[in-house]
Amino acid sequence: MALTGLFLCFFLVIHLLGNLQLLLAPDKAQLQYNLYSDFLSNNILIKIISYVLYASILAHTIDSIYLTIKAKKASGSPYVRDRRNRASKWYARQMMLLGTIVFAFLVIHLKNFWFTYKFGILPADANGNKDLYGLVVNSFQDLWYVIFYSIAILALGFHLLHGFFSAFRSLGLYHPTYDKLVKSIGVLFALAITAGYVIIPFYIYLNL
Template identity: 55%
Template sequence: MTQSTLTKKIWMALTGLFLCFFLIIHLLGNLQLLIPGPASQQQFNAYSQLLSGNIIIKIISYILYASIIAHVIYAIIITMQNARSRKVKYKYDKRGNLSKWYSRNMGLLGTILFIFLVIHFRDFWYVYKFGSLPLDEHGHKDLYTLVVTVYSELWYVIVYVLCMVALFYHLIHGFFSAARTLGAYHPKYVRWIKALGWAYCIVICAGFAFIPVYVHFLK
């Protein structure tokens, strides 16, 4: 591995880990949709208002956007470099038998998630920032009603859940790959790294998948 490739993998690992941290914050905010009664709308809209009006949150959001762009760019570059290095195929190459199917299809999973992210930004972030959302009784943009309306469509909920399955496999591979790249996958700690990785991916993806299902059937 050249120094240039290693540097790209390090940056990809760091941006990926930052995105993992953001997913925790995002999930904690979205869990307010599970609060029963009118309090759910009040707290979720207040949370959304906080994200859009706090200067510190705005700075973090810019870092988030930059991380997404950098992560995608480095992923494309590394994928292209790997494809060029595999142009010569050996007759008895059985590396596919040793790697997980999702490890061999990270490009496909990443593409699915990128398309999902574009749609997700369009349906919620763009409408919140540039649309004409009505205000709730506390003067906050009523993002809650928009979310409930979107999740009332069963096809959208199904697509969302399937994308969370894709996210799970993407995170599993990415988490362990980042740990190896950053030198944290030491034999002494590998059991704990695996446990942390699996726990994180299950909680995050199951949590995100459960929210639209709950909203659709119980709100």
């Protein structure tokens, strides 16, 4: 769980850096983003990494389901009043729900973009690359999808708030000396990822 989670955190950073190209001037953004997408689609090393990514997503999901079921079985009598809210944040107690929202979004997101790009018919840009940029812009012209996307990213942000710090503890890297530092880094990471991803659909919706 911890290793797959940290690998997915690394992927989030790389994916965000690539998507920030969408904030460039439209003409430049189109050609550059489509060139970037074509490179990712045809590079053998990237393909291998993508298989690791898919495996990590499945492993992380299956592991989280297993741990949730295990925790419920070990929680004891259902008649005992739950007082966990006094010791933990609400998002720490709702990791499964937040993860489910993120996973559902991921399936829809892959279907709308990755599947269409790989197997659909898209027009070409001036350089002859598939126009994924146009597909993204058209998708974010719909306010409902912008809102849906943003809600999913917020769920991801809260998931990261607990998950980042929890991953270090799970790996046995906890120590009182740098406990607050890791928590602070986790909060900054969650905020940066959330803000970085959310700004893109709103920028496109409001400006393009």
